[in-house]
Amino acid sequence: MIEMDKAFDFKTAQSRWYATWEAAGTFRADPKSPKQPFSMSLPPPNITGNLHMGHALAYSLPDVLARLKRAQGFDVAWIPGVDHAGIATQIIVERKLKEEGTDRHQLGRDKFLERIWAWKEQNQLDIENQLRRLGASLDWSRKRFTMDPDLNRAVRKVFVEAYAQGRIYRGPRMIQWDPVSRTALSDLEVKHVERQGKLWHLRYPLADGAINGVGDIVVATTRPETMLGDTAVAVHPDDERYTHLIGKLMNHPLTGRQIPLVADGFVDPAFGTGCVKLTPAHDPNDHAAGLRLNLPSITVIGFDAKMTAEAGAYAGLDRFECRKKIVADLDAGGFLVKIEDHTSQVAVSDRTNAVLEPLVSEQWFMNVKDAAQQALQVVREGRITFTPQHHVAVWEHWLNNIQDWCISRQLVWGHRIPAWTCGDCGHLHVELEAPIKCAECNSTKLEQDPDTLDTWFSSALWPFSILGWPDETTDLKRYYPNDVMCTSYDIIFFWVARMVMSGLTWTDQVPFKQVYFNSLVRDESGAKMSKSKGNVIDPLEVMDEFGTDALRFTLISMSAPGTDIALSRTKLESSRNFCNKLWNAARFVQINLTDEVTLNVEPELGEAEFWMIGRMRDVIQKVTAALDEFRFHEAADLLYHLVWDDFCATYIELAKVNLTHGTPAQKAAILHFLDILLRALHPMVPFVTEEIHEAVLSDRLAPGESKLLAERGWPLDHPVLAKQGGDASLIPRLQDILSAFLRLKAENGVDPAKRVAAACTIIELAPFAEALKAIARLESVDFTRGDLASPTRVVGVVSGGTIALELAGLKDPVAEKAKLEKEREKLLKELEPLRARLADESFVTKAPEAAVAKLRGQAEEKEARLDQILALLR
RNA sequence: GGGCGUAUAACUCAGCGGUAGAGUGCUACCUUCACACGGUAGAAGUCCCAGGUUCGAAUCCUGGUACGCCCA
Numbered sequence: 008m009i010e011m012d013k014a015f016d017f018k019t020a021q022s023r024w025y026a027t028w029e030a031a032g033t034f035r036a037d038p039k040s041p042k043q044p045f046s047m048s049l050p051p052p053n054i055t056g057n058l059h060m061g062h063a064l065a066y067s068l069p070d071v072l073a074r075l076k077r078a079q080g081f082d083v084a085w086i087p088g089v090d091h092a093g094i095a096t097q098i099i100v101e102r103k104l105k106e107e108g109t110d111r112h113q114l115g116r117d118k119f120l121e122r123i124w125a126w127k128e129q130n131q132l133d134i135e136n137q138l139r140r141l142g143a144s145l146d147w148s149r150k151r152f153t154m155d156p157d158l159n160r161a162v163r164k165v166f167v168e169a170y171a172q173g174r175i176y177r178g179p180r181m182i183q184w185d186p187v188s189r190t191a192l193s194d195l196e197v198k199h200v201e202r203q204g205k206l207w208h209l210r211y212p213l214a215d216g217a218i219n220g221v222g223d224i225v226v227a228t229t230r231p232e233t234m235l236g237d238t239a240v241a242v243h244p245d246d247e248r249y250t251h252l253i254g255k256l257m258n259h260p261l262t263g264r265q266i267p268l269v270a271d272g273f274v275d276p277a278f279g280t281g282c283v284k285l286t287p288a289h290d291p292n293d294h295a296a297g298l299r300l301n302l303p304s305i306t307v308i309g310f311d312a313k314m315t316a317e318a319g320a321y322a323g324l325d326r327f328e329c330r331k332k333i334v335a336d337l338d339a340g341g342f343l344v345k346i347e348d349h350t351s352q353v354a355v356s357d358r359t360n361a362v363l364e365p366l367v368s369e370q371w372f373m374n375v376k377d378a379a380q381q382a383l384q385v386v387r388e389g390r391i392t393f394t395p396q397h398h399v400a401v402w403e404h405w406l407n408n409i410q411d412w413c414i415s416r417q418l419v420w421g422h423r424i425p426a427w428t429c430g431d432c433g434h435l436h437v438e439l440e441a442p443i444k445c446a447e448c449n450s451t452k453l454e455q456d457p458d459t460l461d462t463w464f465s466s467a468l469w470p471f472s473i474l475g476w477p478d479e480t481t482d483l484k485r486y487y488p489n490d491v492m493c494t495s496y497d498i499i500f501f502w503v504a505r506m507v508m509s510g511l512t513w514t515d516q517v518p519f520k521q522v523y524f525n526s527l528v529r530d531e532s533g534a535k536m537s538k539s540k541g542n543v544i545d546p547l548e549v550m551d552e553f554g555t556d557a558l559r560f561t562l563i564s565m566s567a568p569g570t571d572i573a574l575s576r577t578k579l580e581s582s583r584n585f586c587n588k589l590w591n592a593a594r595f596v597q598i599n600l601t602d603e604v605t606l607n608v609e610p611e612l613g614e615a616e617f618w619m620i621g622r623m624r625d626v627i628q629k630v631t632a633a634l635d636e637f638r639f640h641e642a643a644d645l646l647y648h649l650v651w652d653d654f655c656a657t658y659i660e661l662a663k664v665n666l667t668h669g670t671p672a673q674k675a676a677i678l679h680f681l682d683i684l685l686r687a688l689h690p691m692v693p694f695v696t697e698e699i700h701e702a703v704l705s706d707r708l709a710p711g712e713s714k715l716l717a718e719r720g721w722p723l724d725h726p727v728l729a730k731q732g733g734d735a736s737l738i739p740r741l742q743d744i745l746s747a748f749l750r751l752k753a754e755n756g757v758d759p760a761k762r763v764a765a766a767c768t769i770i771e772l773a774p775f776a777e778a779l780k781a782i783a784r785l786e787s788v789d790f791t792r793g794d795l796a797s798p799t800r801v802v803g804v805v806s807g808g809t810i811a812l813e814l815a816g817l818k819d820p821v822a823e824k825a826k827l828e829k830e831r832e833k834l835l836k837e838l839e840p841l842r843a844r845l846a847d848e849s850f851v852t853k854a855p856e857a858a859v860a861k862l863r864g865q866a867e868e869k870e871a872r873l874d875q876i877l878a879l880l881r
Numbered sequence: 882g883g884g885c886g887u888a889u890a891a892c893u894c895a896g897c898g899g900u901a902g903a904g905u906g907c908u909a910c911c912u913u914c915a916c917a918c919g920g921u922a923g924a925a926g927u928c929c930c931a932g933g934u935u936c937g938a939a940u941c942c943u944g945g946u947a948c949g950c951c952c953a
Contacts, residue, residue, distance in 0.1 A: 014918070199953080352953090400885065401951070408952090497951090527950090535949095564904090565894075569886075571949085573893055577905045584918040595915030640895070644903075659915080667914090746922090753922045759911060784913075840900075849936040850899095858899050858937090 009702040011597055015590035017554030017583075020698040024717075025139045033717045034073075034144045036084035038481045045081035046486035047073065048470045048519075049138075049145060050494045050502070051153060053092035054130045055099055058137035060528040060536060060574065061495060063546040064562045066143045068525055068639055069493040071563060073144045074690035075634055078721035084486045085144060086473050088151035089131050093421040093462040094188055094196075094358045100126055100420075116419055116457075123420050137547065142555055142693045144717070149482070151473040153465040154422065161472040162422045162465050163439050165513060169373065170426075170437040174512075175414070177371050177426075177435070181294045182413050183354060184368065186312035187361035190417040191370050193461060194410060195501055197363060199352045206279060206349035207231050207334060210342045211240055214256040214265050224249075224257055224268060225344050227279020229351050230289075231337070232330040234259070235318045236307040237266055239285040241296060244270035246281050260342040261333065262319065271296045291365050308364055326364070371415035371424060371458070378508035379406040385517050391507065394523045394637045395569040398496055405500050414461045421459030428454050467505035470518040477513075489519035496524040523637045526571045528562070544574055556692035557583035563691050564643035585647060586695045589688070592655050593699040596681050599666045600674060605707035610676035610727065614774070615661040617733030619680055622653045624728045627687050631723055634690075646688055654684060657742060661778050676727075678707060683722040693717065734771075740807065741775050747805045748783040751812050754826065755801055755819070762786040766795050768808035786813075796879055804830070804875045806868060827876050834873045841866040 028034060036044075047069055052062055073085040100123045104110050111119040131152065138145065151158060169175040182191040209231065212223040226240055237259060242249040249268070256265045273292055274283055287297025287304040297304055307318040314321045314329050321329045337343045354363045383406050385391050386399060393399050415424060427436045429445035430452030436442050444451045465472070470492070474483040488510070494503060503522060510518030529535055536543045549558045560582040565572045610616070626649040633642040658680070659666070665673040682704055689696040693716075700716035713719055722728065744767060752759055765779075766789040772779070773790040780788060795802050795811040801823050802811045844850050845866060851859055 011915090013916070395886095397885065404884065404952075499951095567895065570894080571887090575893060575905085578893070580918070581904055584916095587918045588916065591916035591919085593915085598915070644895075648903085655916085656920090749921060750923095753910075759921065760913065781913095844900090844937080847936065851936085853936045854899075862899075 011590070011594040011699075011702050013591075013594075015554075015587050015695055015698070017556060017586070017694065018551070020694045021140065021142070021550070021555045024694055024697045025142065028144070028715065028717050029139075029147065031715060031718070033077075033715060034083075034085070034146050035148055036086075036146050036482075036486070037082055038485045040082040042080055042082035044084065044485050045073075045076040046084040046086070046489045047491050047493065048473060048489055049085065049087045049143075050492075050498075051088040051090040051151075051466070051469065052134050052138075053095055054089050054127050054134065055092050055095045056134065058134065058141065058546055060544055060546050062137075063141060063558060064528050064566070064572065065493065065495055065525050066138060066141055067559045067562050068523070068566060068637075069491065070141070070143045070559075070693075071634065071639065071642075071690045072491060072493070074693065074717070075721065077144070077717075078686065078690070078719065080720065083144075084146055084149070084482070086149045086151065086486075087135070087138065087143075087145040087147060088153070088469070088473060089134060090466060091127070091152065091154045091420065091462065093416060093418050093459065094190065096123060096127070097418050097420040098188060098359065111419065119419055140547070140550060140555065142559065144693075149473070153462070153469070157475065158465060158468070158472045159422055160439075161468050161476055162460065163425045164477050165468060165509065166425055166460070166464075167437055167439050168513075173374075175371060175373050177369065177415075179367055179369050180372065180413070181291055181365055181367050182370055183356075183363045184310060184366040185356040185359055185361050186310065186364055187356065187359040188418070189310065191368060191413055191415060192356060192363070193413045193463075196357045197354050198357045198360075200355055201350055202353040204229055204349050204351050204353075206347040207337075208280065208344035208347070209234070209260065209284075209337060210344055211257040211260060211266075211284075213252075214258050218252065218255070221252075224252070224282050225280045226282040226284045228284055229349060230286075230330070231333050232314070232321075232326050233286040233289040233307065234284055234333065235262060235314070235321060236286045236288045236305040237262075237264075237284045238287060238297065238302045238305060239266050239269045239300070240282055241269050241271050241274050241285050242282050243274040243276045244272060246274070246276045248281060260337060260340060269296075269300050269302070271300060288367060289365055294365070294367070304367065306367065308366070310366065310368075312364055370413050371426075371460075372411040373414050374411050375409055375508055376411075378512050379409045379504075381511045382406055382504060382507040385507065385511065391517050391519065392521050394521065397569065398499060398524055402499065402504070406504060412461075414464050415456075415458040416461055417457075418459050421462060422465055424456040424458050424460060426456040428456070430454055463501055463505055466502055467509040468513070470506055470510060471514050487514070487518075488516050491521045491523060492519040493523045493525060495527065497527065499524070524568075526566060526569075528572045528574055549579060553579045553583040554586060554694070556586045556695045560585060560643060560692055563639045564647065566639040567641075568637060585651065586692060588655060589650055589684075589692075590695060590699060592650070592659060593681055593685075593703050595659065596666070596677055597703045600678065600703070600707075601671065604671045604674045604678055606675070606678060606682060606704070606709050606712075607707075608671055608675035608678075610679050611670065611672035612676055612730060612732065613665075613673075614733045614737050615658060616676045616680075617730070618735065618738040619653065619658040620728060620730055621735060622649060623680065623683055623687075623722075626653075627683070627723050627728070630687060631721070643691060646691070650684060650688070654680065657738070660782055661738070661741075661775070663781065664777055678704070679725075679727045683725055683728065685716060686719055686722040686725075689716050689719075737771065740769060740805075741772055741779070744769065744772065744805050744808075744810055745779065745783055747803050747810055748779070748785065748812070751801060751803045751810070752783075755812070755814060755822075757812070757814065760784055764813035765789070766791060766800070766811045766813075768792055768795060768810070769805075802827075802879055804872050804879070806872070809875055809879070824880065827880055831873065831876045831880070834869055834876065838866065838869050838873065841869065 073083050077083045101111055183197050185192055206227050206229055208225050208227050210223045210225055224240055252268050253270050255268050259266055273296055285293045285296060287294045287302055288306040289308060305317050307315055308326050309315045312326050314324045316322050356363055386402060425438060427442055429450050431450035432445060432448040434445055434447040442453055445453060470489050471487050474487050476483055506518045510516060546558060557579055561578050626645050630642045630645050662677055666677055685696045685700050697716045705714045762784055764787050765785045770790040776788050795809050799813055799815040800811040801814050801818055802809055
């Protein structure tokens with residue numbers, strides 16, 4: 008027999024079991040199995056990352072589902088993988104090159120890619136092993152990487168077909184340019200941050216001299232450096248201050264160019280002076296206005312964020328340096344009217360935090376308007392459900408306002424765009440495979456587009472590409488659509504929306520039926536974890552300090568849908584203590600077992616057993632229902648109290664006599680209960696339960712049962728749970744009087760360990776005399792219907808009777824009377840609203856019968872207690 | 882500017898039409914033969930504010946206030 012230590016050694020347990028499960032193939036899906044399939048795709052973590060607390064949560068919750076479904080008899084396919092994370096990865100490897108004194112341009116595209124692949128191999132292993140440490144029951148035989156050859160094939164197929172259908176097109180458009188990573192970004196990768204800046208008021212002189220005494224137009228701008236590209240000044244058409252000047256020309260203060268005053272509705276008359284300069288090449292609003300008004304566009308800032316040749320004297324300057332110089336020059340020239348402080352929203356890159364430059368550039372785009380409508384439809388129709396539901400509102404808003412998606416990136420790391428341009432005739436070929444020669448002119452001078460696709464382009468295909476799409480594979484037929492997608496709500500647009508759109512477009516099916524959005528994990532004061540704040544809690548450290556099970560249980564029990572999680576040490580301690588409690592309960596059971604006690608022995612059931620069975624049946628039913636609806640916190644809470652309060656505090660205490668001196672049949676009952684509890688808890692705390700299972704149960708199983716708890720069934724239909732019998736009210740009443748005895752002792756200053764004689768009027772509990780004596784430390788218990796009041800006894804009132812302790816020397820009649828009077832007052836106070844409500848005609852007639860009956864029951868109970876107190880006081 | 886969410890015990894949070902709960906902390910006591918990562922008893926709350934609906938509201942509705950997040 009394996010000896011169990013006094014405290015659960017989680018370190019040993021969590022390093023042993025994963026390898027065992029993996030070797031046994033416990034988590035491997037089997038398409039040939041007669042079982043019903045249940046499938047999920049792991050949101051692929053970036054290869055750049057270490058496991059952080061967000062992952063720990065996002066992967067613990069689906070693991071609960073995967074383990075539950077496996078236990079319920081499903082063929083579970085939970086498929087892992089990692090994401091190549093285009094920008095993030097390239098930034099990291101480029102940083103490494105910089106440390107080595109080189110860069111990607113020196114290295115060249117091919118060598119640079121080699122470096123990234125090498126780095127990826129190592130990092131992928133790290134993150135995969137971290138997932139194993141977390142206990143995530145993934146089918147590693149099906150693991151994927153977003154840049155695997157067959158996933159690349161899926162990407163190319165989608166690109167080529169979408170191009171043929173006109174969904175994908177190329178063209179010059181204004182995009183957000185990240186000058187640090189030197190790539191275009193999609194709107195979603197742009198973050199708007201509030202920055203303290205200035206508002207410069209600049210004078211643009213009217214070319215034909217003053218009109219009505221007004222010699223110039225004053226514009227307000229937050230970006231003076233772009234004025235070199237101004238091709239107009241705009242006002243609101245209804246702004247009466249300026250209507251008479253519309254169409255007049257101005258002299259540009261720096262370039263000397265003449266530009267007109269134009270009117271356009273986008274101008275906010277309340278902003279600054281009501282006049283804004285128009286720079287179509289460097290501002291999205293100006294760009295749109297420029298197109299509407301047919302204005303020329305002059306690009307003065309380049310892709311390196313430096314001023315171009317068009318900037319004349321300022322050419323070559325960094326954009327922010329240029330700003331300073333321009334302001335100084337304007338000031339010197341008398342064109343600077345004033346400078347105000349101004350907070351403005353600055354667009355920065357989500358990844359690099361670089362201030363973005365809106366630039367017109369040749370990029371690839373995807374029109375997703377139709378797909379968006381379909382995505383809206385399937386959610387409205389309930390073909391995909393969201394938990395929590397309130398995310399539907401955001402979903403609706405975003406998809407209804409969706410813009411074309413800029414999918415090309417000027418990066419090396421990613422899926423290369425399958426487009427080739429003919430060097431001779433300029434024809435564009437979008438093909439699955441590299442063409443040998445130009446179909447138009449037979450030239451062999453074909454050059455592939457150097458750009459790669461947005462990382463999310465391949466992620467969007469994840470649920471079906473990992474199953475072998477576009478081939479009609481066995482896996483695709485069986486595991487697609489996925490049943491559940493568990494992910495974070497912060498990537499609802501980046502990922503979830505795009506998966507739904509591409510799933511509908513390319514497979515004509517929803518990619519998954521239910522989406523569960525997990526919360527974000529915050530620190531204990533509710534602040535977002537960030538490296539700069541220094542409040543990051545590392546899940547790897549937590550697993551070392553408190554155990555993986557404690558971490559998982561904490562995250563699960565705090566996962567109430569819709570609220571973020573404030574992770575705290577105390578909560579982790581509490582979960583660790585819970586695992587230890589379970590461990591010790593099992594240890595106590597194990598110590599008292601003899602070899603002949605096995606799960607094959609028909610258990611002998613008494614009152615306590617029937618009560619415990621009832622509790623387990625009730626709780627496990629509720630847990631099953633809660634997990635079905637993603638109410639993880641509720642499931643965890645129910646099991647916590649089932650183990651701690653019902654099994655440990657109540658049942659084991661009552662069963663101690665049987666456990667230590669009972670027959671094998673009596674002990675078998677306890678063994679069955681432990682078996683049921685372990686199976687119910689395993690999805691949440693797999694390591695401690697598997698460890699206990701090995702120590703206590705693996706030698707006592709029925710023939711044919713797996714020795715691995717991870718392979719055993721969900722206990723809901725366990726035959727022992729179906730047993731009925733006994734008087735369900737007995738144990739709660741016993742608990743009540745136990746507590747009352749202890750309270751009487753405490754109130755009267757009796758040492759809890761001191762054994763005193765006791766009496767009780769509830770004679771139905773006489774069979775529990777031994778347990779009562781042991782738990783409440785009583786000398787004896789006299790069960791009698793008679794009056795317990797006596798000069799030597801202190802008396803207490805419980806539900807349905809009275810109890811007494813023989814305290815000859817210790818009794819203080821005055822204090823006792825005072826206590827009873829106090830209780831009488833308390834009862835009267837509690838009864839007051841009850842009596843009032845029951846006397847209320849409208850309540851009794853209008854409220855549902857059950858509500859009235861319940862209240863009446865409560866009132867009767869209290870009245871009875873009051874009667875007993877009054878009798879004792881007489 | 883628009884949208885979403887949250888306000889409940891000292892702290893972190895459940896509950897979301899029948900009259901308030903958990904974990905932690907706090908107070909007192911207990912090293913009792915599974916567990917001090919334990920046990921027993923106890924104190925602790927105008928359920929953010931103001932209206933409304935209802936026999937009845939922490940719970941539903943309306944309007945505030947505060948905080949958080951998302952979008953523009």
